Amino acid sequence: MPVLTIVSASLPLLAQEQRAGFHDTTDWDLRPSFLFDTLCALNFLSGDKYYLQYYQNDYDRLSPQLRPEELAAFVNLKRRIKDEKGGIISAQLALYFSATDAESLDDMIRVVKDSSVMQRNLKTTSYYSEDGWKLYEESRGDLVVAFNALKRIHFDADWEKQIKPQVEKSRAAIAQDLPRYNVVPRVEAVLGSPRPTNKITVYLLYYSQPHGIKITGTRFLTHYSYPFRIVLRNAIHEMMHPPYDLAHDAALRASLQSLRSDAFLMNKVEHHNPSFGYNSLEGLEEEDCVQALEQILSEPLGMGGDPQRYWKMQDDGIHVLAVALYSR
Numbered sequence: 001m002p003v004l005t006i007v008s009a010s011l012p013l014l015a016q017e018q019r020a021g022f023h024d025t026t027d028w029d030l031r032p033s034f035l036f037d038t039l040c041a042l043n044f045l046s047g048d049k050y051y052l053q054y055y056q057n058d059y060d061r062l063s064p065q066l067r068p069e070e071l072a073a074f075v076n077l078k079r080r081i082k083d084e085k086g087g088i089i090s091a092q093l094a095l096y097f098s099a100t101d102a103e104s105l106d107d108m109i110r111v112v113k114d115s116s117v118m119q120r121n122l123k124t125t126s127y128y129s130e131d132g133w134k135l136y137e138e139s140r141g142d143l144v145v146a147f148n149a150l151k152r153i154h155f156d157a158d159w160e161k162q163i164k165p166q167v168e169k170s171r172a173a174i175a176q177d178l179p180r181y182n183v184v185p186r187v188e189a190v191l192g193s194p195r196p197t198n199k200i201t202v203y204l205l206y207y208s209q210p211h212g213i214k215i216t217g218t219r220f221l222t223h224y225s226y227p228f229r230i231v232l233r234n235a236i237h238e239m240m241h242p243p244y245d246l247a248h249d250a251a252l253r254a255s256l257q258s259l260r261s262d263a264f265l266m267n268k269v270e271h272h273n274p275s276f277g278y279n280s281l282e283g284l285e286e287e288d289c290v291q292a293l294e295q296i297l298s299e300p301l302g303m304g305g306d307p308q309r310y311w312k313m314q315d316d317g318i319h320v321l322a323v324a325l326y327s328r
Contacts, residue, residue: 034160042093073141105156119133190293190296197218291311
């Protein structure tokens with residue numbers, strides 16, 4: 001069976017009947033987060049030029065306060081997570097720390113020194129892997145140095161004074177409109193399974209550009225400056241990761257693997273800016289299934305925009321599978 005048929009067949013229609021455990025309302029929770037803003041700041045504090053286009057002024061303000069051995073720890077995180085493994089520092093670490101109760105820099109240092117609870121909690125989710133955990137373990141030494149450096153330069157006080165007021169102003173504006181949008185039932189309908197809760201927690205951050213990041217539970221990270229339409233679409237999008245259960249669907253698993261023979265798609269996987277992420281076929285497949293569903297669910301809410309222009313510009317046009325799925 002062609003892959004597009006299998007993928008489409010695995011995504012039930014919006015009209016399916018509600019079953020036990022499904023929700024009929026959406027409970028929105030918007031808040032800033034020092035924890036996740038700190039983890040996102042690791043991207044630009046490494047000196048990565050991709051993030052300096054957004055945070056050059058912040059880098060120029062903060063980095064002169066760091067000692068050479070401290071700066072080296074930030075650079076090591078980039079080399080290990082991004083350069084060698086094709087990952088995104090903020091995405092991996094935000095996901096992992098979302099499985100903890102850490103809030104402050106002291107909490108973060110404590111967690112890195114003893115990560116047993118983090119590991120145990122991650123193992124109860126679909127996001128744990130031995131390779132991912134090994135990469136985290138290899139990064140723990142540099143994380144201790146980095147977090148201690150941020151504590152020494154009073155990064156937390158800087159965030160409270162310089163950053164949090166901007167985020168709070170945006171939060172108040174967005175919070176007025178979000179309750180009008182009941183998205184959880186729509187997401188559950190297309191996925192064919194209920195979310196663990198009808199509560200969507202949106203962490204509005206300053207240092208997260210240009211990413212939207214899914215973490216454990218029905219929570220995600222987005223940038224405080226994004227227009228309302230983007231925040232709403234981010235919520236729809238992130239609630240659908242992962243959109244399928246490959247562990248229990250051998251036919252879908254085989255069909256997705258068959259895309260390795262598609263030269264056009266593999267060219268997109270192998271020749272794009274790795275800073276965007278999606279550096280494996282499996283990662284791009286999951287993302288594009290979700291992007292196609294995001295577009296379909298956004299249109300009835302008046303948030304569809306111009307999909308042709310969006311996918312032409314989004315991540316330099318890598319999401320060709322999303323276009324194919326949407327166009328079926």
